[in-house]
Amino acid sequence: MAVDLNGYAVYAKVVELGGFTAAADALGLSKSMVSRHVATLEDELGVRLLNRTTRRISVTEAGGVVFERAQRIVAEAAEAANEATCVEGAVRGLLRVNAPMTFGIRQLGPVMPEFLARYPDLNVDLTLNDRRVDLIEEGFDVSLRVSALTDSSLIARQLAPVERHIVGAPGYFEKHGVPKSPTDLAGHDFLLYTLLARPTHLEMTHEDGRREQVEVKGRMFCNNADAMLETIAAGAGLALLPDFIGCDHMKSRAFVRVLEDWSMPPLTLHVLYPHSRHLPAKVRAFVDFAVEKFGPGKAPWGAEYEMFTF
Structure with a gap:
């Protein structure tokens, strides 16, 4: 059965504005044409959508259900038109x-x-x-x-690739010494990022291919690395930081990198979007x-x- 989607759009506007005259003005149609669209839709569905009097209209129970669906039809049609326009090259709308x-x-x-x-x-x-x-x-x-x-x-x-480095403040290393191998890290305090799957577990690879795993201990756990920066700078412990977070502190030497001949599993920044x-x-x-x-x-x-x- 062919469906007249225009009828749904006109009906939605009648209910939204509360009358045939207002809907006709908004749609640029005659009042009789609006009434005809609604009557045709009622005939197609086999139900009464509106109760009409000389002064007002009211929505029937079935009319309320159809109105919700009609609103979705109109909204999706508008979205489809907007996306079609965007595909053709107009960079606009909401991102x-x-x-x-x-x-x-x-x-x-x-x-x-x-x-x-x-x-x-x-x-x-x-x-x-x-x-x-x-x-x-x-x-x-x-x-x-x-x-x-x-x-x-x-x-x-x-x-871009994202490298992660073990860093600390110069004052921390003056007080606690500089780790020379991954196993030395077990004897140091860490500030740990809790959104990692295993915050206390480090897997490191030497530039010659050797691999080591070490469990570290922490005095501070946090779910945001940026919030740990001042604590690291104060010499409270070491941290494993992505370079896009710690680069400014390393450039100014507020943080110093250690074990530079060892690396962590690499990460990469990606931009993702749904298939379309x-x-x-x-x-x-x-x-x-x-x-x-x-x-x-x-x-x-x-x-x-x-x-x-x-």
Whole structure:
């Protein structure tokens, strides 16, 4: 059976505005045409949608159910039209972005003014948190993640590598000594990031290929690495920090890297977005911008601090 979707749209507008005349004015139709659309829809469904009097209309029980569905039809049609326009190249609408808390504050936040200036018709809803979000379930268009990837339902574009270093304040090493091997780390206090699967477990690989595992102990546990920086700088313990968080402190020598001939399993910054037959222009614009700012060899964090090691 053919379905006249126009009838649903007209009916939704009648209920929304509370009358045929108001709906006719809003839709640019005659009052008789609006009435005909509603009557045709009632005939197709075999139910009365509205009770009519000379002064007012009221929605029947069946009419209430149909109104909810009609609203969805109208909203989805509008969204489809907007996405079709975006696919054709207009970067506009609302872009919902998710990123890790510290990365968002330290790296993404500073470049967002440029992104907004580049696309003046685009609105951005930026959500920062350190938990793993479900982009599709939670309605995000795109996400930045620093981790190993396991979600095959998403498209991932590889950006800059993220190295992790064991660092501490110079004062800490003057007081407690400098570890010379991974096994020495067991005798030091750590500030531990609790969102790691095993915060106290370190797997390290020497540049000659040797591997060692060590369990470390901590006096402070925290779910955000940025919140630990002042405590590290005060000499309270060592920490395993990604370079995009600790780079400024290492460049200024507030933090010193140790065991530089050993490395942790590498991480990579990725930009992720759901599979789509037609990638909206707003998502493509953000992905291209992320590659421009954080692609391999372009990230603002780097190796300028390498000389400041023990």
